[in-house]
Amino acid sequence: MSPVTKNILIHEDAKPLIPLRAGLSALGIQLLPAAEMAQLSDTRQVLGYFACFYRSLSRPAAAWLRHRQLARAGIPIVTWNRDAPHYLNYPAWRLTLASKLRLTDIYATHTLIDADKYGFAPTTLYLANAVEPATYSPPEPVSGLFPRLRDESTYAVDVSFFGGMNGQAYKEDADRAEFFSALSKRLTEEKISHVFRETGDMTPSQQIAFILSSKINLNYGARCEYKARIASGLPERCFGIPGVGGFLLCDKRTHSRDDFDIGKNWAEYDGIDDCVTKIKYWLAHFQSARDIAEQCQQHVMRQHTYQHRAARLVNALIAWHDSRPALNVNT
Structure with a gap:
């Protein structure tokens, strides 16, 4: 039996996903709202779950439960934080708690300045900001x-x-x-x-x-x-x-x-x-x-376009799957 193609990214409609949408689509990644995840007939098609970092900070218990459920299904959680190191003024205790609970599998961030202080995930991915050529490009050749x-x-x-x-x-x-x-x-x-x-x-x-x-x-x-x-x-x-x-x-x-x-x-x-x-x-x-x-x-x-950032994120998710044994989650 040929392996199932993982080309679906579940998402919570988090703001950091917006600049990546076009690049992900160009890579053949289908974006599926989290509310529609229950409609999937085969979760082996899911490449990952794109979570909102700050929603997880606000609701750590729900985020922890979601992480356990998705782990059993072999689905990694990824998040992209573009607001460090101020963290939208969230209190330090929430950051410390999230670091201890590790509510995500891949923590993408535009700065590694706090990497020695917080470990929000087993994998930390440097994912810088970028430019969107469709909007920001030279006005003439x-x-x-x-x-x-x-x-x-x-x-x-x-x-x-x-x-x-x-x-x-x-x-x-x-x-x-x-x-x-x-x-x-x-x-x-x-x-x-x-x-x-x-x-x-x-x-x-x-x-x-x-x-x-x-x-x-x-x-x-x-x-x-x-x-x-x-x-x-x-x-x-x-x-x-x-x-x-x-x-x-x-x-x-x-x-x-x-x-x-x-x-x-x-x-x-x-x-x-x-x-x-x-x-x-x-x-x-x-x-x-x-x-x-x-x-x-x-x-x-x-x-340094957002298409490059989308590819880097997808490669990190593929590497996550490649490093783990296949799970039989739909039997």
């Missing part, structure tokens, strides 16, 4: 775009940033608001033009136009790092900005070296003084900045 972006006269501003900066409304934005306020004063003194703004209701096409109107696009901080001891995971803009052809100057992050090559397809700074220094350097060496931007754009599209 790079054969024409790249030469145009080397012409400094086409830019409206030297330096820019868009993102959450309302520190009064959101405590997670307070540090970023303070940073850009101080940086604005420094750049004004240096007569370097800049625009720092809230994302607001900008559409993807407006965001892309904004990125490509600035010689240097900055990243600083992330809401999920509120009170974190060190910057670690890469926000989506770290893939989106270079993905559309913009030059990104990013704050120093532990995972930068996992996904990029510093000096070849990545530029970073460490603190506000270094940020000003690097801005002045890259403005003075703009063609070198464009070399990095072009290398990074190609690198992102080759290795």
Whole structure:
């Protein structure tokens, strides 16, 4: 008898699944809502169960029972946390409990900064954010775009940033608001033009136009790092900005070296003084900045789309099944 193809992923409609949907479908994975799981005639077709990490934190008893039931059926539970190390402000006792109970089999996360503190699953999978080419890609063929972006006269501003900066409304934005306020004063003194703004209701096409109107696009901080001891995971803009052809100057992050090559397809700074220094350097060496931007754009599209993340997740689930003896669960 030929083996049953495992091509069904049960899911709880968790938010982190959204960017993976197209990539999973392209791989031939059928997404089935958890509410419809009882209708399956053969659970051997199930590749895995995509759970909501924070729903499991909120309901540990139910998550523990589900894990036991699915384990008997030979179905691994996977979750993807994109909000560490702040964990949406969940209390430490819930994180500790989830770590002790191990409510999932594969814990995918955009940062490994807490890997030595929490062990939410037997397998921890580094799964970074990425770019969705259907939404975020160069507005024209790079054969024409790249030469145009080397012409400094086409830019409206030297330096820019868009993102959450309302520190009064959101405590997670307070540090970023303070940073850009101080940086604005420094750049004004240096007569370097800049625009720092809230994302607001900008559409993807407006965001892309904004990125490509600035010689240097900055990243600083992330809401999920509120009170974190060190910057670690890469926000989506770290893939989106270079993905559309913009030059990104990013704050120093532990995972930068996992996904990029510093000096070849990545530029970073460490603190506000270094940020000003690097801005002045890259403005003075703009063609070198464009070399990095072009290398990074190609690198992102080759290795850092959500289709790549979907494939990595599927491979982790396949490896889980391959490491275990087959179960006769439908007799």
